[in-house]
Amino acid sequence: MNRTGVQMSPIDTKSMLNVDESERGEPGNEQALVDVRSPYIAEAEGLGSIPLPATISGALNMGVQMLKGDSPQILLDKLGERMAFERTGARLYDALITKCEVMGGGQLSMALEDLAVIRADEARHFLLLKNAIESLGGDPTAQTPSADLVGIEASGLVQVLNDPRTSVAQSLHAIVTAELADKAGWETLIALADEHELIEMVNDFTLALNDEREHLALVQTWYEEALGLTYGDVEIEPPTSSAAAKP
Template sequence: MAQHSEHVGMNRTGIQMSPLDTKAMLKDDGSARGEEGDESALADVRSSYIADAEGLGSVPLPGTITGAVSMGVQMLKGDSPQILLDKLGERLAFERTGARLYDALITKCEVMLDGEISMSIEDLQAIRSDEARHFLLLSDAIESLGGDPTSQTPSADLVGVESMGLVQVLNDPRTSLAQSLHAIVTAELADKAGWETLVALADEHELTDMVNDFTIALNEEREHLALVQTWYEEAIGLTYGDVEIEPDQSGPAATP
């Protein structure tokens, strides 16, 4: 069983260490209640901010005349190329973060990996290479549509904020391998869902080459997820014997 950094120590955050104060805090004699209240005032303030907000931005127009004309023609036909470009930008930003997450995990493993789990640094480097290759694939796809892969779309902004916590977990020197792998599992789950969306969008726009390329990337992400889930379970000492993981056949990845 893998060794853990989690250990039994002094209770510094729970109420059980101060039973007298806890009893006094939980005692309800009515003196501290005052008027009955709710959070309606706070909700009103938040509502006003929500009503006045302008969103996270807009999808940048293609930087080339050909790209702009192509987008305009598609929109006149009733298509939504801006949604595809937004989601391509989202995946691009997340793959960049994914490569950095694996960089951080590799650095941690160089110090902490002790052979107690089946994961190796070579495994992590291979996955990191896939993430970097997916980044380049997405960059080429955006350029093929006349877009600018260096511009930030609204969904790219969104996933940048969402993934900040994952980056903090991996870069925190106090987190164990198990805790770091928990964050990686979270990232891979989101990555798998994101690629499924991209495959569906590319198929909707009849972009056959993108469908094929994105399906390959999706299947690679499914492999990543299966691996990191196994490593995480090993890291916390969870075993299932010789159970084999069945490949996920659901979703649009079945498209040839």
């Protein structure tokens, strides 16, 4: 039984709120917390560093790019980010497949074969990024700052999928969150590759982005089905004249 709300104990709630003003004390603030955090922020050295190219050709390639005014280290950082996220994506779908095998998908149009195809796409994207990093002379096993960042961000999603208490619908909610982030990440990566005039990468990454758009459309549909929603049933009314007039 959920006992988290104060309405579960109205008598105690009333007693707690019925306190004389003189006993309430001064309103609190977060200054003490700010005082603790500030020195740590000022002294921190940043979330890792961009790894140097592991090969002579890679170092030369990076040097040439920097002489041209480009920032190849940013591209390598974002390549590492996407590779880390795709690896996590494959693990998320592994967990979802296991959950659906045990719990079943109910009335969803989602099939285990669909999830296996998406999982294979995520693994294929991981290898695509690995090859892209190596083509630039980078080391795909080195963790870049952005790879570290998305690993921390995605850890909560991994916990949701691996929690035996979460339902299929709740798991799909986490997957939708991951796919939204994945789509945005590929768009950024394509823009960076285009700036560096890496046409082959742009083409390959665009195909991967199209895959992710399809993944997002599918999981959004499955999530809506899990909630009992029928696609297209919700109609958004146009704003009234008074609402439209607001700045």
